[in-house]
Each structure stands twice: as structure tokens, then as C-alpha cells.
Amino acid sequence: xxxxxxxxILMASSxxxxxxxxxxxxxxxxxxxxxxxxxNIVFIMTDDHALQALSAYGHPVSKLAPTPNLDRIARNGAxxxxxxxxxSLCGPSRAAMLTGKFGHKNGFNRNGQKFVNTQDSWPxxxxxxxxxxxxxxxxxxxxxxxxxxxxYWKVLDDQGEYYNPDFFTPEGKVRVPxxxxxxxxxxxxxxxxxxxxxxxxxxxxxxxKAPHRNWMPAERHLTKYADVTFPVPVTYFxxxxxxxxxxxxxxxxxxxxxEGHDLKMTREVGSAELRYDRWPDxxxxxxxxxxxxWDRAMQPLNDRMNAAEKSPxxxxxxxxxxxxxxxxxxxxSVDEGVGKLLDYLEQSGLSENTIVVYTSDQGFYLGEHGWFxxxxxxxxxxxxxxxxxxPGHIEPGTRIDQLVQNIDYAPxxxxxxxxxxxxGIQGKSxxxxxxxxxxADWREAVFYDYxxxxxxxxxxxxxxxxDARYKxxxxxxxxxxxxxxxxxxxPNETRNRIDDPAMAGEIARMKQALERLRGEYQVPTP
Numbered sequence: 001x002x003x004x005x006x007x008x009i010l011m012a013s014s015x016x017x018x019x020x021x022x023x024x025x026x027x028x029x030x031x032x033x034x035x036x037x038x039x040n041i042v043f044i045m046t047d048d049h050a051l052q053a054l055s056a057y058g059h060p061v062s063k064l065a066p067t068p069n070l071d072r073i074a075r076n077g078a079x080x081x082x083x084x085x086x087x088s089l090c091g092p093s094r095a096a097m098l099t100g101k102f103g104h105k106n107g108f109n110r111n112g113q114k115f116v117n118t119q120d121s122w123p124x125x126x127x128x129x130x131x132x133x134x135x136x137x138x139x140x141x142x143x144x145x146x147x148x149x150x151x152y153w154k155v156l157d158d159q160g161e162y163y164n165p166d167f168f169t170p171e172g173k174v175r176v177p178x179x180x181x182x183x184x185x186x187x188x189x190x191x192x193x194x195x196x197x198x199x200x201x202x203x204x205x206x207x208x209k210a211p212h213r214n215w216m217p218a219e220r221h222l223t224k225y226a227d228v229t230f231p232v233p234v235t236y237f238x239x240x241x242x243x244x245x246x247x248x249x250x251x252x253x254x255x256x257x258x259e260g261h262d263l264k265m266t267r268e269v270g271s272a273e274l275r276y277d278r279w280p281d282x283x284x285x286x287x288x289x290x291x292x293x294w295d296r297a298m299q300p301l302n303d304r305m306n307a308a309e310k311s312p313x314x315x316x317x318x319x320x321x322x323x324x325x326x327x328x329x330x331x332x333s334v335d336e337g338v339g340k341l342l343d344y345l346e347q348s349g350l351s352e353n354t355i356v357v358y359t360s361d362q363g364f365y366l367g368e369h370g371w372f373x374x375x376x377x378x379x380x381x382x383x384x385x386x387x388x389x390x391p392g393h394i395e396p397g398t399r400i401d402q403l404v405q406n407i408d409y410a411p412x413x414x415x416x417x418x419x420x421x422x423x424g425i426q427g428k429s430x431x432x433x434x435x436x437x438x439x440a441d442w443r444e445a446v447f448y449d450y451x452x453x454x455x456x457x458x459x460x461x462x463x464x465x466x467d468a469r470y471k472x473x474x475x476x477x478x479x480x481x482x483x484x485x486x487x488x489x490x491p492n493e494t495r496n497r498i499d500d501p502a503m504a505g506e507i508a509r510m511k512q513a514l515e516r517l518r519g520e521y522q523v524p525t526p
Contacts (some may be wrong), residue, residue: 007155018201036130038417039390040354041203042188042341043409045097046334047090047138047212048374049360051385053331057081060231061366065328065371069339070387073358076388078398078434084405084446084466088289088362088374088381090212091115092451093406094219095362098122098141100410100425102449102521106502108141110452117147120422122410123203124149124370129419132200136187144168152195154181154187160209162216162330163286177287179218185337189344201417208333210330213372214262214282217329219290222297224332225325232320235492237313238369242496243483245475246378249372253323254316256457262372263322267481297417320367323487327366351391358387359406375459377448377473378493382466390416394434402433403446403468426521447517453477461526465514472510476526484510 017407055062056074086096087103094109095101098121103109127133127149138143139155158165163178166173176183182187188206197201217224220415240247250256259265260274261282267273272295274283283291338358345351363381365371374381384406388394393416407427414421415429432439439499445467453461464473464483471493473483484498484507497503 003383015022034247036199036201037353038131040201040203040350041126041417042342042345042354042415042488043203043357043413044207044338045094045205045358046208046210046331046360047139047140048362048364049211049331049334049385050364050366050380051383052366052380053211053328054363054385056387056406057385061324061328064228064230065225065333066329067331069335069342070358072339072342073118073356073387073389074397076391076396077356077387077485078400080386080388080404080406081399081401082403083359083384083386084382084403084448085362085384086405086407086448087450088376088448088449089452090361093361094139094141097359097406097409100407100421100427102407102426102447102520102523103451104449104524105243105424105426106521109449110455111140115141119147120228121148122413125414125419125422126201126203126417127151127416130201131417132202132203133199133204134195135205135207135467136191137184137205138209139168139207148202152191155207156184156209160210161282161285162209162214163282163290165209168427175285179333180348181208181333181337182218184208185340188341192341192344192348192350203413205338208334208337210334211327214258214279215323215326215330216282217326218333219293219297221332222294223301223331224329226301226337230321230324230328232317233367233369235369235494236320236367237316238494240369241494243494243509245462245479246369246376248457248458248460248479249371249376250458251365251373251375253319253370253372257319257372263319264298264302264326266299266306267323267423269303269306271300286443316370323372324366355390355413357409358385359409360384373457375450375452375457375473377450377462377464377466379487379491382448388430388434390434395436398434398436402438402442403444404430404433405446445513445517447521447523448516449471449523456513463518463523463526465510465517467510470506470510472507472514474514 002275051057052059052061055066057069085093086265091111095106096478099106123133133150134152136154138486154167154169163181164177166175254329258276258278260277265275286302363383365380368380408430411425411427411429415431445465449463451461460475460479461477462475471485475481482498483496485493
């Protein structure tokens with residue numbers, strides 16, 4: 001007995017000594033490590049992807065520019081028909097997703113503020129609970145995510161560029177040749193293939209620049225929709241009657257888009273020189289070969305435009321078509337990248353235990369009210385696409401119409417991982433909805449809070465509340481105004497009924513709901 005015990009001790013000491021000297025110990029002497037069965041998370045996010053441009057939602061625009069790989073997530077899992085943001089602006093929306101809190105709680109209410117990376121967030125909480133975590137692509141909450149405790153990160157410099165973008169890493173800044181969407185997709189795939197630890201649950205965030213302004217498609221997609229005529233929104237020539245803040249904004253496709261930078265218009269027939277190009281580095285960083293390919297594809301289209309004599313109305317409509325053709329061609333690379341990620345998860349056997357989420361940091365205007373951009377609480381920018389698959393846990397083809405918000409992501413991911421939520425989360429876990437349940441205590445209304453003024457597009461600060469049918473908005477500051485819409489009879493939000501006596505009862509009820517939510521979320525008085 002003594003000899004047997006001594007031999008065991010000696011063997012253990014020898015193994016430890018081998019390990020300390022860097023010599024590989026015999027694998028037969030090591031017990032197999034148990035596999036952690038908690039779900040993996042692949043969180044894919046784009047910037048400014050309008051719900052109208054995702055074919056799982058069936059909008060007429062998306063029928064002409066389908067997104068078949070994104071639709072795979074919808075078929076495999078759930079599509080949220082009423083998913084909203086807390087603030088339709090890139091940085092504040094991202095901060096809300098990470099923390100499960102409104103901007104006044106997480107400290108990030110407008111672009112340019114500094115996000116405190118060391119505060120509680122769902123990736124940090126998962127990391128501390130044993131998950132391997134990584135982010136590639138767009139961060140846009142300061143320079144980089146240092147302090148978030150990611151195991152791996154490689155993020156775009158600020159907004160990022162489409163061609164040959166700069167990335168920040170823990171080792172510093174590097175310019176990477178190629179097309180941004182393809183690069184971010186490949187970085188995500190490379191992490192899954194070469195940096196992921198087998199047997200350990202992981203959370204990978206793949207965050208694209210696309211389709212953010214200035215909508216530069218990959219070379220292979222430059223003329224993908226050049227011959228497609230997209231339906232013009234019925235509100236494209238909106239007169240903004242009864243909506244003072246809308247009338248005072250600067251988001252018009254016809255008037256406010258930069259003709260060179262945004263619309264890629266050239267100065268004259270035969271010339272490749274762009275018209276007004278506020279941020280020339282987007283094109284200036286292209287290689288000669290990339291720029292030559294761009295000019296070969298776009299020159300005939302621009303020459304045709306320059307040779308035509310167009311009235312102001314005709315030019316406004318031409319600009320709308322050019323905008324959508326470029327915007328939707330930019331999304332094509334995103335859809336391809338999502339397909340590659342889904343293919344890898346399926347082929348590697350990871351798919352069955354991986355939650356895949358697709359969303360955008362907010363919605364976007366595709367000509368509704370004559371606009372591009374976001375910011376307003378009107379539906380096109382307030383709503384955001386949200387698709388989630390989790391085999392065996394979410395019934396394929398599920399449609400969810402309850403009101404959800406991006407503050408709900410944090411408690412959902414933590415809940416699925418079996419990790420305790422941190423203090424102060426203001427969102428609700430989506431788990432019961434994804435399980436097909438209809439909780440009696442689910443929210444009946446969502447709250448919105450926008451602060452960035454004065455700044456681009458001159459959208460006045462406002463806050464508001466929306467329930468299943470009605471929406472109430474209060475603008476303050478330079479424009480003091482209330483707006484009230486019946487979304488059932490006026491889905492395009494062109495008729496402000498704040499002074500309609502027939503709506504007095506509903507307006508009073510919505511004002512009460514607004515104050516209740518402001519109190520519940522502890523929103524400071526503006």
C-alpha cells in the first residue's frame with residue numbers, strides 16, 4: 001500500500017516537473033476536461049441597417065434587394081416585429097446594448113462622450129463567469145474597448161472606412177488592405193477557427209461599419225442595383241405640416257446629402273472628379289487599382305446623369321435612386337458575411353449550442369419624409385431589425401410582436417448563460433418571449449430619449465413614449481412642441497393630432513405613461 005501511494009506521488013511530482021520545464025506530459029495520464037454546456041453567443045451588428053432593407057420583414061424595397069443569409073436566421077429562429085432602440089444614435093445605442101441601461105445611467109447620451117469601459121456590461125460579466133470573449137469591427141464608444149476585459153479585440157478607428165481601414169489592437173494601430181465588411185467577417189471567422197478555446201463557451205461580437213454613410217459597396221457589387229428602380233416612399237416630398245422639428249431638420253436626400261461624398265456624383269461628363277466631398281479620405285485611401293475599378297463601374301452612370309437635363313424634382317428622385325442603389329449594394333456584402341459565419345457554425349458542429357443574434361444599432365430612413373439618417377423617434381429610425389436563433393430553444397419561424405428594446409439584450413444573454421445579472425439593468429430578458437410565452441407583466445410601452453443637439457442634421461432633442469397603437473413625443477429647447485400619432489390610422493406619421501379633441505383622452509393617458517416611465521427609469525428633467 002505504501003509503495004503504491006509513493007509511486008502515485010512520484011508520478012504526480014514528475015508530471016508537475018515536466019510541465020514547469022515546458023516538457024509535454026503524457027496525455028494518457030491527464031483526466032479529460034469536461035465540456036461547458038452553456039451556450040455560445042455570436043452577436044452580429046451593423047450600423048444603420050434599416051428594417052426596410054432586410055427581406056425577412058417583407059418591405060417592398062427588400063423584395064428587390066433580398067438578404068437571403070440574414071433570412072436564414074429568421075427561418076431558424078425568431079423575428080422581432082417591434083424591436084426599438086432607446087436612442088436612435090450609434091454610440092448611445094451601443095452603450096445601451098452593452099449595459100442594459102439608458103444613456104443617463106451608463107453615461108453615454110451622445111456621440112463624442114467617453115464610455116466608461118470598466119462599468120458593468122454583459123461581455124464583461126460573461127468573461128468573469130468563464131466565457132472567452134472577443135470583438136472585431138466597429139466599437140465607436142471611444143478609441144478602443146481597453147478595460148472591457150475582452151480576451152481578443154481588433155476594432156475600427158472611430159467610424160471606420162470601407163476601403164483599407166485602420167484598426168486598433170492592443171499592440172497599436174494598423175491599416176489593413178481590403179474591404180471593411182469582408183475584413184471584419186474574416187476576422188470573426190479567424191477567431192472562431194484559430195483563437196477559440198475548445199470546450200469553453202464564448203461570446204463573439206462581429207460589428208460592421210456597413211451600411212453606415214457613405215455607402216461604398218465592394219468592387220464586386222458596385223453596379224449590383226444600378227438598373228433597379230426602387231419604389232419611392234409616399235412621404236418622399238413630405239411638407240412636414242404640423243411637425244415643426246421635422247421641418248427644421250437637415251436630413252434631406254435632395255438638399256443635404258453631399259453630392260460627391262454621399263452620392264458619388266462627378267462634376268461633368270468625362271470627369272472622374274467628385275463633386276463636394278467633405279471627407280476625401282474615404283476615396284483617398286483607395287489603391288490606384290481600387291479607384292480605377294470604381295471609376296470604370298461608375299463613370300458611365302455618372303456621365304449619363306451629367307448629360308441629362310433634369311428638373312429639381314427629377315434630380316431629387318434621381319438622388320433617391322442613387323442613394324438606395326449604393327446603400328443596398330453595401331448591405332450585399334454584409335449578407336454574404338453572415339452566410340459565411342452561419343456556414344462555419346453549422347459545418348463545425350457549433351451551431352446547435354450557439355445563439356446567433358443579428359441587429360443594427362438603430363433603424364434608418366430610406367427616403368421616408370425625404371430623409372436619410374436616423375435620430376427622430378419616428379418609426380423608421382426608432383425600430384431596428386432583431387433576429388435570434390438558438391436551435392432547440394427557439395421554434396423556427398417564430399414571430400414576436402411584443403415591444404422590446406435594445407436594453408433587453410444584456411439580461412437575455414446573461415440569462416441564457418446562467419449568469420447573474422449585474423445591478424441596475426433596466427431591460428427585461430427576452431427568454432420567455434423566445435420560448436413562446438406571453439408574460440402578463442410584459443411592458444405595454446417603450447420610452448425614447450434623444451439628446452444630440454446642436455450637431456449634424458439639426459434634430460432637436462426630444463423624448464417620448466410608444467405603445468401598441470399610439471405615440472407621444474415632446475420636443476424641447478429651440479423647438480417646443482408636442483406630437484401625437486395614431487399609428488393604426490396614420491402609419492406614416494404625417495398627421496400630428498396633438499390638438500385633436502377626439503384624441504384628448506388618449507393623449508392624457510399617454511402623458512401619464514410617459515411620466516410613469518420617466519420615473520421608472522429615473523430620467524432627469526431636461
